[in-house]
Amino acid sequence: MPLDLQGAILCASLAFGLVFYHALSRRSRSTLPLPPGPRKLPLVGNLLDIPADLAWEKYMEWSKEYNSDIIHLNLAGQSVIVLSSLEATEALLEKRSALYSDRSELHMVNGLMGWDSNVALMKYGDTWRKNRRLLRQGFNPAIYQPLELASTRTLLGRLLDSPDAFSAHFRQMAGEIIISMAYGIDVLPSEDPYVVLASKGVHSLIVALLNWYLVDFFPALKYVPKWFPGAEFKRKAEEWRKLARAMVDVPYTETKRQMECGIAPRSFTSDALHTLRESDDGSYYGEEDIKASAGTMFAAGTDTTVSALSTFFLAMLVNPEAQRKAQTEIDAVTGGKYLPDFDDEAAMPYVSALVKEVLRWKNVTPIAIPHFLATEDEYRGYRLPADSIVIGSTWAILHDELMYPDPYAFKPERFLLAGKLNPAVKDPDCAAFGFGRRICPGRHMARSSVWIAVVSILATFNIDKAVDEAGHVIEPTFEYLTALVSAPLPFKCSITPRSNEAAKLIRGIVH
Numbered sequence: 001m002p003l004d005l006q007g008a009i010l011c012a013s014l015a016f017g018l019v020f021y022h023a024l025s026r027r028s029r030s031t032l033p034l035p036p037g038p039r040k041l042p043l044v045g046n047l048l049d050i051p052a053d054l055a056w057e058k059y060m061e062w063s064k065e066y067n068s069d070i071i072h073l074n075l076a077g078q079s080v081i082v083l084s085s086l087e088a089t090e091a092l093l094e095k096r097s098a099l100y101s102d103r104s105e106l107h108m109v110n111g112l113m114g115w116d117s118n119v120a121l122m123k124y125g126d127t128w129r130k131n132r133r134l135l136r137q138g139f140n141p142a143i144y145q146p147l148e149l150a151s152t153r154t155l156l157g158r159l160l161d162s163p164d165a166f167s168a169h170f171r172q173m174a175g176e177i178i179i180s181m182a183y184g185i186d187v188l189p190s191e192d193p194y195v196v197l198a199s200k201g202v203h204s205l206i207v208a209l210l211n212w213y214l215v216d217f218f219p220a221l222k223y224v225p226k227w228f229p230g231a232e233f234k235r236k237a238e239e240w241r242k243l244a245r246a247m248v249d250v251p252y253t254e255t256k257r258q259m260e261c262g263i264a265p266r267s268f269t270s271d272a273l274h275t276l277r278e279s280d281d282g283s284y285y286g287e288e289d290i291k292a293s294a295g296t297m298f299a300a301g302t303d304t305t306v307s308a309l310s311t312f313f314l315a316m317l318v319n320p321e322a323q324r325k326a327q328t329e330i331d332a333v334t335g336g337k338y339l340p341d342f343d344d345e346a347a348m349p350y351v352s353a354l355v356k357e358v359l360r361w362k363n364v365t366p367i368a369i370p371h372f373l374a375t376e377d378e379y380r381g382y383r384l385p386a387d388s389i390v391i392g393s394t395w396a397i398l399h400d401e402l403m404y405p406d407p408y409a410f411k412p413e414r415f416l417l418a419g420k421l422n423p424a425v426k427d428p429d430c431a432a433f434g435f436g437r438r439i440c441p442g443r444h445m446a447r448s449s450v451w452i453a454v455v456s457i458l459a460t461f462n463i464d465k466a467v468d469e470a471g472h473v474i475e476p477t478f479e480y481l482t483a484l485v486s487a488p489l490p491f492k493c494s495i496t497p498r499s500n501e502a503a504k505l506i507r508g509i510v511h
Contacts, residue, residue, distance in 0.1 A: 032383035036066040045074030053482040056366035056395040079388040084396035093435035101437040102372040108213040112237035114244045117292040130285050134293045135441040138268040144445045151176040152456045156506045163495035170306045178301025182294045183255045184267030201247040204240040206483045248295035269294045304364050307487035308450045311362045316463040319410045330459045340455045353415040355451050360428040361410050366395035368434045397431040460502040466492035
């Protein structure tokens, strides 16, 4: 069959499918109005209204324009609901979590790229519950805090030796922690193949989740051969699927090899496999569940930490007073005689407030991974259509002027009262790690990783604006990568030891 004829048939099929979809969508629905939102064009709806960059800012703009924290969009027939307040996310994603805990089919990411075994993207059901329970049990502070402390001390040595490569050092530290935690594998000091694999695999996932693919609107397109004109998404998916599979299989296979040789250190995977083998009743999970859960850890543990720590550096560049206050608090506890550890956290409320502000100010995930509403619902007199994608707008919530006055300023003091953490101020955890039953099971580990890195760096280094060869100060641009995980684009800064004593402390620990 000629290619132009095939293309014509494909286009006709798509047009018919779209008309058929709209005909079905008009049936069996309540007479309640949809939530407000921008005017929808025929066929494409609001597909052309959403910018390629900073979509979360557009969602927040619409929320203000229509004076509503619940907005409805139509993306070529796909119903999308955006929730822009803590009240709305709590009412729907938490209190009605039985309805709102699902994920959409994600035909590109799950179907074609093979991420359907990842717990964060998995459809809601018994398999998800098993894996989620397994993950919750695996995030044990007694295991991950020693790993975080050791990796942070190594990070300090790297910053001392090559401060300009701080972003690469952050990625190395995050990779060391999560790979040791999930698999018990020791990574190489640089260019470790597991860290590189995670970086490539997660990058492909972020790109796929950020973009809208026609196959997600028209699932029949997944059967189009990859050589067909316009089927570039199939070719990309095939390449990215190899990365997704390798992320699950390669480190897991290495842990099993070490276990068979009797040399495997303790890790999530080895602990779970030992429990599985020792269980008389077969346990409630199987080996595929262990592999999937470990792969979920592996995928989630790198980019988010790198983003948060890079944002911390940016915050210090433009808020030197906050840096000095934190350092004064640290010095009052340690006396400059030792490097802080987790036992010091309770005595350092300002540092804890600073970490909270880092997670709020330029939050790592401005939009949470979308939830899915399979059955029609009602809220505040609005009809929420069945088969709707539901987005929790983390950016809007963490920049709510009522919860956080002057939200675009970096102010750790907003979380303090009389020198102590103020429980009346909402912790950024209320939105920063997702919502309802889909909240990140590793959030406590993620937060503690950031805290120990921040307090250790502030105890030993000054972070200042860089100066060029002519002596001119280089101002940061605050440009961020627009993606599911939002991270600062490369920037320059000056990282110097606070004193000879600080440098000696680092050398004494590292060597």
